[in-house]
Amino acid sequence: MAHDHSHSHVDENQSDKQLAVAVIINVLLTVTQVIGGIFSGSLSLIADALHNLSDAGAIFIALIARKIGNKPADVTHHFGYKRAEILATLFNSTTLIIIGLYLIFEAISSYLNPQPINGWIVVWVAAIALVIDLATAYLTYRAGANHSINIKAAFIHNISDAMASIVVIIAGTLIILYQWYIVDLIATVLISVYVIYHGILLLKQSGKILMQAAPNNIDTHAISHAISNEFNIESVVSIKLWQLDDKENYCELVISTQQTIDLPAVKGFLHDNFNVENCIIETRPIANKSAA
Structure with a gap:
């Protein structure tokens, strides 16, 4: 049975704007x-500009992916297009890691080959960047960062860039006062590690979904025990769980029983108690255990 998934925690038309x-x-x-x-x-400052450009790209990709993900299922894509958002998360998390590594390389190169820097220009431009970074982070957060790893990846881009802008302001101030160029290296490396860490977390999360790994928050043993007790099922032969996206869980259940089971009731039980959107259930009579 098809379900209406239009329910959302955010107004998508508004958040798209x-x-x-x-x-x-x-x-x-x-x-x-x-x-x-x-x-x-x-x-x-130029490195931070590159990071900002990646932010724009990440948000644009997230926006397009969500548009594609909202398309209904058709004759070729029976589960719909929701994994477009997971693919976007995979791409954006990969760029987070690459940018983090690039910023480390850039910081080291700048330290080994120091150039005269106008600290005042750095501070003023970075201050403008910080205001815009925070505004952009607010927009992406309101657009659904709490409810979509796709939007969350773009949000982390913005937060990391806001942190980078703060570091650039501090570095520019110290350059003006003391000519301490080493501060730029240390701060950039710390921010880059933060960016890489979150990039790896999102990469692992999206990769698990694409590899159809079982959801972390669902215990197959708990499901087996619960439905056996609730419906007097003699044997749960197998349970296979996977995620369509970061919100919808699906399963394939094989049970052996001598009695008639109310399959819609089992599906409703799984939906209400384990957040399983839909489940394909196969029943096997116990008498057929020896069948090939």
């Missing part, structure tokens, strides 16, 4: 930072 605005302001910010980096001589 918020995401579109976030893309536009991040592109404008990237241009501003590149210009500021060229005039100030700050490589870290």
